[in-house]
Amino acid sequence: MEPGLARARTAAYMPVAAPLLLREKSMTSIISINGLSKTYASGFQALKSINLDIKRGEIFALLGPNGAGKTTLIGVICGIVNPTAGTVTVDGHDIAGDYRAARSLIGLVPQELTTDAFETVWATVSFSRGLFGKPKNPAYIEKILKDLSLWDKKDNKIMTLSGGMKRRVLIAKALSHEPQVLFLDEPTAGVDVELRKDMWQVVRDLRASGVTIILTTHYIEEAEDMADRIGVISKGEIILVENKAELMRKLGKKQLTLHLQKPLDAVPAELAAHNLALADDGNELVFTYDTNAERTGVTALLSDLARLNIRFRDLQTTQSSLEDIFIGLVTDRPAASAGVAP
Amino acid sequence: MNTHAINTHAILAIYKFEMSRTLRTIWQSIVSPVISTSLYFVVFGAAIGSRITEIEGVAYGAFIVPGLIMLMLLTQSTMNASFGIYFPRFTGTIYELLSAPVSSFEIACGYVGAAATKSIILGLIILATSWLFVPLHIAHPFWMLTFLVLTAITFSLFGFIIGIWADGFEQLQIIPLLIITPLTFLGGTFYSTHVLPPFWQTVTLFNPVVYLISGFRWSFFEIADVSPLVSLGMTLVFLCVCLVTIWWIFKTGYRLKK
Numbered sequence: 001m002e003p004g005l006a007r008a009r010t011a012a013y014m015p016v017a018a019p020l021l022l023r024e025k026s027m028t029s030i031i032s033i034n035g036l037s038k039t040y041a042s043g044f045q046a047l048k049s050i051n052l053d054i055k056r057g058e059i060f061a062l063l064g065p066n067g068a069g070k071t072t073l074i075g076v077i078c079g080i081v082n083p084t085a086g087t088v089t090v091d092g093h094d095i096a097g098d099y100r101a102a103r104s105l106i107g108l109v110p111q112e113l114t115t116d117a118f119e120t121v122w123a124t125v126s127f128s129r130g131l132f133g134k135p136k137n138p139a140y141i142e143k144i145l146k147d148l149s150l151w152d153k154k155d156n157k158i159m160t161l162s163g164g165m166k167r168r169v170l171i172a173k174a175l176s177h178e179p180q181v182l183f184l185d186e187p188t189a190g191v192d193v194e195l196r197k198d199m200w201q202v203v204r205d206l207r208a209s210g211v212t213i214i215l216t217t218h219y220i221e222e223a224e225d226m227a228d229r230i231g232v233i234s235k236g237e238i239i240l241v242e243n244k245a246e247l248m249r250k251l252g253k254k255q256l257t258l259h260l261q262k263p264l265d266a267v268p269a270e271l272a273a274h275n276l277a278l279a280d281d282g283n284e285l286v287f288t289y290d291t292n293a294e295r296t297g298v299t300a301l302l303s304d305l306a307r308l309n310i311r312f313r314d315l316q317t318t319q320s321s322l323e324d325i326f327i328g329l330v331t332d333r334p335a336a337s338a339g340v341a342p
Numbered sequence: 343m344n345t346h347a348i349n350t351h352a353i354l355a356i357y358k359f360e361m362s363r364t365l366r367t368i369w370q371s372i373v374s375p376v377i378s379t380s381l382y383f384v385v386f387g388a389a390i391g392s393r394i395t396e397i398e399g400v401a402y403g404a405f406i407v408p409g410l411i412m413l414m415l416l417t418q419s420t421m422n423a424s425f426g427i428y429f430p431r432f433t434g435t436i437y438e439l440l441s442a443p444v445s446s447f448e449i450a451c452g453y454v455g456a457a458a459t460k461s462i463i464l465g466l467i468i469l470a471t472s473w474l475f476v477p478l479h480i481a482h483p484f485w486m487l488t489f490l491v492l493t494a495i496t497f498s499l500f501g502f503i504i505g506i507w508a509d510g511f512e513q514l515q516i517i518p519l520l521i522i523t524p525l526t527f528l529g530g531t532f533y534s535t536h537v538l539p540p541f542w543q544t545v546t547l548f549n550p551v552v553y554l555i556s557g558f559r560w561s562f563f564e565i566a567d568v569s570p571l572v573s574l575g576m577t578l579v580f581l582c583v584c585l586v587t588i589w590w591i592f593k594t595g596y597r598l599k600k
Contacts, residue, residue, distance in 0.1 A: 080599060104443040118363075118366060130354060131352045133352055173438070
C-alpha cells in the first residue's frame, strides 16, 4: 500500500455540519423507493415493484446473481434508466420532479470501466465536479487524488492507466462533487487485493464522515466486511433485507466433505446424531455444520469415525457461496432438493 | 420546480471539455478543413475560375467564397457536434451526463456551443485564407456574421441530433457525406441557381441549403437567389426545428436512456 494512504483522510470528507446532521437525521432514510418497476422495451421486466429504504449513513450491500436487476435499480435512482412505475426520493427530493437536487447528492461509480481515454486524470475529475454544478476546488480534487493514490498520475492520460487505476479514477470522479450518497456498482470486479484494501478504507472513511454507501458485489466476504445491512435481489424483486449480523448467521453454513477409502451403502446408525449425508455413490460423506455455533461438532464426528474405523483419503470444507445462497433463496424447495439429490 | 438556476458550471465543463478535444485534434479539426477548402480555391477559384466569366458582376473566384465557407460550415458543424455526443454514447461515459444534475438545455448548450464555436473559428480562418487567393468585399459584415453564427449553431444542433440518432460510426458519417455535401454542392456553392433551367430552379427551392448559401452570399455581394429575408427566416425555422427535436429527445430519453 502507498505510504500515508490511510492518514488523515476522514477529516477532509467531513462536511462542517456533519455531526449535527448525523445526530438529527440518523434514524431517517436517505433513499426511499416505492413500488418501483422497470419493464424494458423488449418486454423484460427488470424490476418488479421494489420497495426499499436506505438509511442515512449506512453501508448497504445489494447482492444478487447476474441479471437480477442490481444495475437497473441503481440506474433508475441515478437517472440513467427511466422507471416504468413507482417513485424514488433522495433526501426527500423526487428523482424525476426535483432531479437537480436529487442527483447533486449522488455519486455513481459504474460497473464498467468507462472513461474518457484521451483525457488526463486531473481534467476528467475536474470535469465531473463542474458537471455536478460545483465551483472549482483544486485543493479538494488534490485531496481525493492523493487519497486514492492517483496524485502522481494526475497528468497521465487515462488510457495509459491500468484497470485498477481506472477504477480509482472512476471513484475520484464520483467523489468530486462531495456527494452524500455513493453508489458503487461491483467496485471490486477485476481488482487486485491491494486496491480492494485501499478502496474499502476509503469507503470506511466516507462512511465515518456521514456518506451513505450502496454497493453491489458478488463477494460475500466483502459484504461481510463492509455492510451494515444486506439486501438480496433476484429476478427483479427484493427478496430479503436484513442486518448483516443476522444474515451471516443464516448464511454461515459450512460443509465438510470426506472422501472415503471404501464406499458406504448408508450412513451408519452410530453416526445418526451427526448431520450427515452420502454423496458420490457412497464415496463421500458430507457433514453440514454451522460455523457460528459454539460447537461445530467436527471433533466429535472425526473421533466417531475413527472409532467406527471409517477411513478417508482426503477431506475438504466448503462454504456456500452467495450464488448458492441466491439459488437457495430464489428457487422453489422441490426444485432445490431435486438439484441436490443424486 | 427544478430549475432554480442554470447549472453554468456544467455548461462550462462540457464546453471546455469539447474545446480541449478540438485542440487535441487540431490537425483533423482545424488544419485539415482549412487545407481542403484552400484546394477548392486553388482549383475552382484560381485555375478554372480564371476562365469563367463573372457571375452577376462578381468574379468567379470571389463568387464561390461564401459557398465554400458554407460547405465547410455545414459539414464541420454537423460532424463535430455529432461526434461530440456520439463518442460518450459509444464509450459509455454518457452515464455521467445522464446522472448529473443538468438539464437537456444545458447539455445541448455545452456541446452545441463548442461545436458552433469551432465552426465559426474555422469559417473565419477560411475567410481570411480566401483573401490570399481572391479580392473580397463584404457588403454587410453584420449580416455576414449573423448568417455565419446562426448557421453554425443550427447545424451544430442538427449534428447533435445525428449523434444521438446514430447507432454506429457509419451512420454518423452517412448524413454529412450523403446528404449535406450533395445538398451543398447542388445548393449553389459553385453557381448561381439562376443559371439553371426554370424547372430545376423550382426544384432547388426545396433544398434548404440554397437559402443558407444565398443569404450568406448576399451579405458579401448583395446578389442572391432568394430574398435575404427569406434566407434568414428559413435559417431560423431550421434552428427551431432542431431545438424542438432536441427538447423531445431529452424529454423522452430517446436513444439516451434505457
